[in-house]
Amino acid sequence: MNAACSVNKTRKENPLGKKIYFAGPLFSEAEREFNQKLTNRLEALGCQVFLPQRDGVKSNRPAFEAMNPDEQREAIFTLDRDKILESDIFLFILDGRVPDEGACVELGIAYTHRYIGKANKLIVGLHTDMRAAFINGKLNPMVRVPLDYVVSNQDELIDLLNKA
Numbered sequence: 001m002n003a004a005c006s007v008n009k010t011r012k013e014n015p016l017g018k019k020i021y022f023a024g025p026l027f028s029e030a031e032r033e034f035n036q037k038l039t040n041r042l043e044a045l046g047c048q049v050f051l052p053q054r055d056g057v058k059s060n061r062p063a064f065e066a067m068n069p070d071e072q073r074e075a076i077f078t079l080d081r082d083k084i085l086e087s088d089i090f091l092f093i094l095d096g097r098v099p100d101e102g103a104c105v106e107l108g109i110a111y112t113h114r115y116i117g118k119a120n121k122l123i124v125g126l127h128t129d130m131r132a133a134f135i136n137g138k139l140n141p142m143v144r145v146p147l148d149y150v151v152s153n154q155d156e157l158i159d160l161l162n163k164a
Helices: 029-044 061-066 069-087 101-118 154-163
Strands: 018-025 048-050 088-093 122-126 149-151
Touching: 018 029, 018 069, 018 101, 029 048, 029 154, 069 101, 069 149, 088 101, 101 122, 122 154, 149 154
Parallel strands: 018 048, 018 088, 088 122, 122 149
Antiparallel strands: none
């Protein structure tokens, strides 16, 4: 197994590898394809990736479709929150004119879990988009500051995970 998601014997982790919560936009075909390809790459390293577009509540289509809209929203929020709390690594895809607003809320959950809950969670942003929404910086400070690292491509991400 590659070191990127291999078990660190000093922490209680799943023996199959580190758990990653994959946060980011998932509404266009291009976004979903990017997310899936990166997930495949991470899983090939031994990581367990929770990818909401694949593993979320909607993946159980009959049960999801039987819910009313309020139940659907509650189910999505609850599962995603629980998977964030279970994760060892929170990966935030920052691409787009501005970061996805749902993923920003998820970042807040991950950061609060680490800050208040004393969780040993690595919080990483992947920002391949060259556009800058803020003067003298690409990211709003409320998004940038909770991130331990911001990497600019997938190879940098893999290198970082190998060192973590």
